[in-house]
Amino acid sequence: MSCTRGVGMIVFTYPGQGSQFSGMGTSWLNHPSWELIEEASDATKVDLADLLLNADDDLLRETQNAQLATFVLSMLILDAVERLGLDSTGHAGHSLGEYSALTASGALDFFDAARLVNIRGNAMKNAIEENPGTMAAVLGLPEADVENLCAEIDGEVWVANYNSPGQLVIAGTNSALEKASDLAREMGAKKVTRLSVAGAFHTPLMNSARTELLEAIESTDIRPPSGIVVANVDGMAHENPETWRALLSAQLCSPVRWTQSLGTLLSMNFSTFIEIGPGKVLTGLTKRTEPNTKRLNVNEPNDLDQLLDLIAPTSSTENDSGLGHEGEHLFSTDRLVVSPSAGLFKPERNLEIGQKISNGELIGHVGNIEIHSPFSGELMGWIAVTEERLAASQPIAWLRVT
Incomplete structure (x- = not known):
């Protein structure tokens, strides 16, 4: 789904x-x-x-x-x-x-x-062993300012992560990063924090x-x-x-x-x-x-x-996105058992709709792979049919958990 x-x-x-x-x-x-x-x-x-x-x-x-x-x-x-x-x-x-x-x-x-x-x-x-370096998070400076300060430093230091507005990570050699960190503080960075890493990743x-x-x-x-x-x-x-x-x-x-x-x-x-x-x-x-x-x-x-x-909220009223529950609806007490791999599906013959299924119980095979239910609950229906060729992660059965 x-x-x-x-x-x-x-x-x-x-x-x-x-x-x-x-x-x-x-x-x-x-x-x-x-x-x-x-x-x-x-x-x-x-x-x-x-x-x-x-x-x-x-x-x-x-x-x-x-x-x-x-x-x-x-x-x-x-x-x-x-x-x-x-x-x-x-x-x-x-x-x-x-x-x-x-x-x-x-x-x-x-x-x-x-x-x-x-x-x-x-x-x-x-x-890292060939080119040691490290990284530091810079908070509170615009992207352009951090890019410019890296360019001004006499050494190897670059912006490594644009994580969110006002939160960037710089990386480079230890000496260049120290200079860049000091300059960032001088430019008004709210915080400059050295990260606990041994390499200048993404540089x-x-x-x-x-x-x-x-x-x-x-x-x-x-x-x-x-x-x-x-x-x-x-x-x-x-x-x-x-x-x-x-x-x-x-x-x-x-x-x-x-x-x-x-x-x-x-x-x-x-x-x-x-x-x-x-x-x-x-x-x-x-x-x-x-x-x-x-x-x-x-x-x-x-x-x-x-x-x-x-x-899948259980409320029958319209949710806060303004969308109604049209079509298929999976309640929070319902679970789908899905196929772990591709292959032909064969259900266990003795299972019937409405039957109680135990956690770990064998419910069928996909190819030579046994399918065990990861939940306990009531078998509400089969989604796959016998001898259907399934793709990996395709739903097989619908259980209402107890």
Whole structure:
């Protein structure tokens, strides 16, 4: 079910490095979507379960770990959202989150994306060792002033992130960044905060990582995305796979134009922003950029009920967007079981409409894959029919949870 009813057009946003925290996968351990962890571990040869459950803050802060853990958890949460039968026609990711957005839109396969993210993180780690640097957030100065002060500094420093009006991030060598930070304060910045990172991300100091990543991107299958995906490099939506290859490569050495990306989405009438992944950084940036949006961050299983309440309010009256509940309506007590992969569907023969289904009960097969209900409830109806060829994430059955 496309998330457009009652709250305007909905876009899913995906966080980047810096949103990770120790134990961030713990609340998802017993959720059916946890099965993605094994696939990601196979793709990267990294123990993702250990990284998401046991890694301390210092280990997670290492760029190769932070990126991979954040991407995989974002995709796990997206899978949990899709199991409810919800999707979006718009996607945007901040820095690393762009890989999440492309995967969510179908442009990248999950296995390939996990492999690329792993290569990206390790390439950036190597670039940091070759060209050490750091970053600082600058609050309270216009974009032009921050751009000008970077140009005035005798050294290597650039604007790395346009996060929201009055909130930019600069990056460069340690000495140049210190000079730029002092100048920003002299120019009236409300606050200049050094970030706890060891690299000058999204600057020319990442050029060696770009070269290494480009080789991997060129050998990866990229398809036209389904729906809108807005790029960091120019803040515009793109469809051509070859364009996305160039954008993913250029992104490492180019600033993240998040303010412009949000502006593009708002101009397309997206008005509800759902952050899919750890933390709520992007939710805060959206509020700063356009306070009159609806916003929600989904990073724990308990947030799924809040999402359903936002997407499908149970009131029979018209909601505050002025739209009535025409057509299909999914109540907050209802859930859709969706297919985890493509294949022919066969339901379990002994299941009947109105029957009580237990959490984890086998309800059918898609190909050779068993489909277990992620909820307990009453079987209200079959959406897929026997021997129907399903696509991944296509709804199978409708349950009313108890």
